[in-house]
Amino acid sequence: MESIGLLATQTNWNGGQRITLKSGDTATCTTLSPGQLYGIFIxxxxxxxxxxxxxxxxxxxxxxxxxxxxGTTANAGLSSMGFVSGTDTQTVSVSIAPNSGLSQVDIWLGSVSMPTSTSGLNNQPLQANGELYQFNKYTRYxxxxxSKWMSLTIVSKITQFISCQFRQSQATVFVVNETSHGLLDGQVTKMGPTASEKGAVDIKTSDIQSINYNLQGDGTQYVWMDADSQQDSQSASIALQSL
Known part of the structure; x- marks a missing residue:
């Protein structure tokens, strides 16, 4: 008799890299930093x-x-996001139970410093020139x-395009062209007291095909990550402009 348990893997996930988990697999990161908020993209x-x-x-x-x-066919699903703070824990592990059949997910960690290994992601700087850049699935800007006011613009012709902005201890989920029912249950999960504090994970929405957000630079890093499907991201774009 074949033992499917032999196929399970334990992955060192300290780089927060994009990996695939199947039934029985576990990935563990032990390098979360105090004061930093992390998003688990699934x-x-x-x-x-x-x-x-x-x-x-x-x-x-x-x-x-x-x-x-x-579940989704043709790799057309949205990301589910779990948020946790390094103030509450240094270690986080993600797993799929051994009896989960054909279950399979792609995961990675997002923050101002994660993933340190960007293999499998399109990682690039966002120029503050006001130009629109493609905001595809697996993209990290x-x-x-x-130290001045800047304007962020995210544009999508698709209903309910979702992305996430990270600062050191705070995340903002942007929902462009929101539907009447809003985010799906379980699409954003806050874990631990710090990530659950008011303002730690904020949700900004628009009912049109773009969203604008003013931010003030202070010499610290901002990160933006797509959290939508491949098909929904084909017409999405992002721009940063100095005011």
Whole structure:
């Protein structure tokens, strides 16, 4: 009799890199830094319509947090995001139970410093010239705006385009062209007291095909990551302009 447990893997995830988890697999990161907020990006990549149940452990004294990632065909699903702070824990692990059949997800860590290994992601600087740049799936933009007011613009012709902005201890989820029912249940999960504080994870929405957000640079880094599907990202773009 074949033992499927032999196929399970334990992955060192200290680089926060993009990896694939299947039934029985676990990835563990032990390098979270105090004062920094992290987003766990989870895409269902099983190419079928079976939901994937992912368990996230961030504390030995708290039960695992279960995140259900909706099944999708043709790699067309949205990302589910779990947020955790390095102030609450240095270690976080993500796993799929051994009896999960064909479940499969792609995951990575997002923050101002993660992932340190950007293999599998399109990682590039966002120029503050007001030009629109493509904002595709698996794209990570970064910038260190000067100490002045800047304007961020995200544009998408698709209904409910989702992306995430990171600062040191805060994340903003942008929803462009929001639907009447808003974000899906479980699409944004806050874990631990710090990530659950008011303002730690903010959600900004617009009911038109663009969203504008004014930010003030202070010499620290900003990061923007796509959290939508490949098909929904084909017409998405992002721009940063000095005011």
């Amino acid at each position: 895409y269902n990549s099983a190419q079928n319509d079976t939901n994937a149940k992912v368990n996230v452990v961030w504390s030995n004294s708290q039960p695992p947090c279960a995140i259900t990632v909706p 970064y910038a260190v705006p000067p």
